[in-house]
Structure formats: structure tokens, C-alpha cells
Amino acid sequence: MELKILENIEIAQNTFSLKIDNPNLFDALAGQFFMVRINGFNYPLLRRPFSIADFNENYIEIIYRVVGEGTKILTKKKAGEFIDILGPLGNGFSDIGTGKKIFLVGGGIGVAPLIYLKNVIESQYRLPYKAYFGFNFKEEIYVDFGEIATMDGSVGFNGNVVDLVEKELDENSIVFACGPTLMLKRLAYVCYDKNCKMQVSLESRMACGIGVCLGCVVETQDGYKKVCDNGPVFDYREIVWQAL
């Protein structure tokens, strides 16, 4: 569906916020994603999967990092132009109101879907939560809540966000996490140790986003599952972390 761009601005180093007019024709869950067509040509060919950083009656927000030629071209899009999006796709986060202590743990661009999740927790569930976000350095930070860890120590905790959150977790915790694979893997081992619950939103290269290309699979206890339509959110106990 072709929707109007309201804003496409750099909000942190190499990180852009793309706000798209919400036609109010569908709902979207935190953790779901859109397949975005960069332009109407054959280069770049494939749509890009982007998580939802916010969704309200006025706009859909996507926060993306410039990692390759596709996202570089996307930064040139201006307010008033139209963009072709497919979705929302995938399953989204679930079991938010389980009575467990809620933790949002994100790293880098993986913080984006947790911003929408935070808004949902605040507006629909009215539950307390704690948020922990990791970035490499100060200039990358694009979030204005939660405790921050930076790898260079320029803001907040000096080191990895997993080390920052570890001591807070116990069997009464439920973690919603998204971030680089290595961060999630370390977090998964911590959650196994502490016997807490966790849902992870995974990233993968996809061609279609609708369950047919089978390009995005991840190894689980039940064999390969599709990140696009069996996920992108999985119970961390399902994932074969050694394979990642």
C-alpha cells in the first residue's frame, strides 16, 4: 500500500526516523514489522523488513539505521513523497500482562520495536516496567527513556547492556528483547541461568516477508522456522542459540 511520508529525519548518527501517514485501516502489534519498498525500480530489488517503532492514529514510525545501499537510498525520501509498505507482518510480542516483572532490553537499532512496546505497556496495560538499552557510543543513542549502557562508557553504564541488566533478573521476570544476535545469545544464557521468561525479536534477511521464500529461517528445537511468519518474536527456549 502506498502511503504518504510525513517525516524522514536523522535522529542519531546514521539513524533515521521515518514517519508515515497512518490510514487507520489496520492495527499493528508491538513486535510486528513492515516490508518497505525502497523505490519503484529494480534496484534495490527486495523490500526491507523494518520493525515498528511507534504506531498511533496519526502516524506509523519506523526507525532505521543506514547499513547498506538500500537504506542509504531510503534516507533521500522526503516528506510528501509516497512509500510502498506491506504489512503489518509477523506475530508480535505476547503475554505482556502475565504479572511478571517486565524488562525491555534492547541493543542498537533493536531498541526501536521496544519503544512501541513501551507505549503499548503504558497505554493499554498500565504496568510498571524497566528498560535497559545498549549502544556503542553516545552519538548512536536515539531513545529518551530507560537505563543506558555504552560500549565506550560515554553515557551511563560502561559496557554491555547484558551485564547491566543481569543482576535485575530472576524467575519472576519477563524480558522482551531485540538487538544484535550476539547480545541476544548472551542474554539467552543469562535467562536460562536465572530461569526467567524471555521473548526475543529476531532479525534475518528476507526476500518476501510473507512466508514463501523460506530465506529467513532460524534453527529451533522443532527444526527451521521462518522469522517472518513464525516470528519475528520467539520464546528464547525455542531457539538453538549454538547455531547462531
Next chain:
Amino acid sequence: MASSVNLTVKLGNIIFKNPVLTASGTFGYGIEYQKYLDLDKLGGFVTKGLSVVEKQGNKPPRIIETPCGMLNAIGLQNIGVDKFIFEKLPKLKDVNTHIIANIYGSEVSEFVELTEKLNEQDNISALEINVSCPNVAQGGALFGKDPDNVFVLTSAIKKVSKKPIIVKLTPNVDDIAFIAQAAQSAGADAVSLINTITGMVIDTKTKKPFLANKTGGLSGPAIYPVGVRMVYEVYEKIKIPIIGVGGIYNSNVALQYLMAGASLIQIGTANFVKPDISKEIIEGIRTYLDEEGFKSVSDIIGIAHN
């Protein structure tokens, strides 16, 4: 639609309402696309390659984008023919289009078993024999690169099949027309070409091939001139119908395949980009024929040879 252009195409005794099919491996089992597209509009669709038993496929990473294309090494992950028959086909019983089952085996006996199982399914119109997958260790292109193997396999399937047989050919050979002739001699009702072109992408960070399978099959707009050229060559050597496939992303490219000699075309990778692209392509073909004063799509099949 006011136009009176006749888009129907015959393949053996099957009549397709238009020449546009969707390609195996890019269209799931059809059901996945019902949210985006009225399947009844299609000439038909080809299922994901089915094997005797479920296949897990290759280790990830399985895909990587390339300029105007993509490389894939899925490895024929599929649910197996029995699950397809019992779980997917019943959901397609009200669909008014031709369903072509793509089948894959590592030995002749597996292809025969698949053919026998699908013989009994009334809503399967034809079988497409995959002798061209570049991403599996056994079978696949190992059959398709050798004309003798193609002859033996096609003959064995023809002997048991109650349905028309389409042999899908690999472009990764010296002379694709020679392989097509072998399929024709063995009684194939049609050939489809091309499957993907073998390629490789190396990740300069890890200094290793990007795909876990190392090589993959290149598809997408980048490859269409190769497909058109091969259809053109094969058309001059065989009498059975050709189904053109490879990089079709708009009606202009679809028309090029038809003019090169394809009776029908298949849309593959473009389905990933735009799930309802086939509808646009059907309308584009109709509009072109109407504007150019052709009464029927059959008037342009192979016209580039005149």
C-alpha cells in the same frame, strides 16, 4: 474489460485462461498469496518443489540480494507430498485456476512415487519435474545437466503419469536446446526454462562465501536476457510448448519471452517484491495485444523468429 483479445493458451489438452503462471519456490502452496491476490485471475500456479518426505532445506544464511537480483540456496525445504495432499490441497478446492505440482526426487524411483501419488489428485492439472535445482547435493541439476539422465527420468515418469509433464531445465549447461530435445524425445509435454543461474557472493568481512551452501541460484530482473535468449534457442529446436521463466518483472519482459517462443510464462522473484504483480502483468499483456491489433496471444508466440 472491454477488450476482445483472446488470452487463452493450450498446453496439450489443458486450456489456460491466460499465459501467466507463478513459478515454483516463489509462490508457496498458493494459499499464502490469497490475502494479496485472487488466484482465479492466474493462468495457473506452480507449487513449491515437493519431495517424497519432508525436507528441512539448507542451513542459513540462504539468501543474499545482488544488483537487480538475488541469490538463494533454500535447498528445497518443503512439507512433503503427503502433507501437501492432505493439508494444503483441500484448502485449494474452490480455486478456479490450474495448479501445477513441482516435484523433486534424488532418484528416479522417488519421482515415480511422487507422480503416482499426484495422479489421484483431481485438482492437480500437470506436473513440473525439477531436474534443475542448483542447491541440492543429490538429484536436481545432476539430472538436468545430462541429456541421457533427462531422457531416462522423463520416460519413467511419462510411463506412469496420467497428467501432462513439464520438464524444468537448468541454464547451467553448454547447450540447453540439446537437453530440451532429450525431454521432448522422452515424451515431455512441455519444458520450462530457465531455473536459476549458479552464482556466489563472498563476504569480505568473514572472507568466506556468504551463503552457508556457498553457491546459490541467481534470479530476478538481472537474469531475464539469459532466459529470453535460451527460450529463443530452444524454440528453434523443439516442437513441444515452452514455458518461459527467469527475471520477469513486468509485461514487457513477459512479452519478450512470448515473442522468443514461450507459450506461457512464469513469474518468480517479482512475487516477493509485489505479491500481486502477476495481475498487472496479465493486464499489461492484454493492453499491448489490444493496442498492437493482435486478436490472440497465440499470434505473438515465437514472432521474434519471423
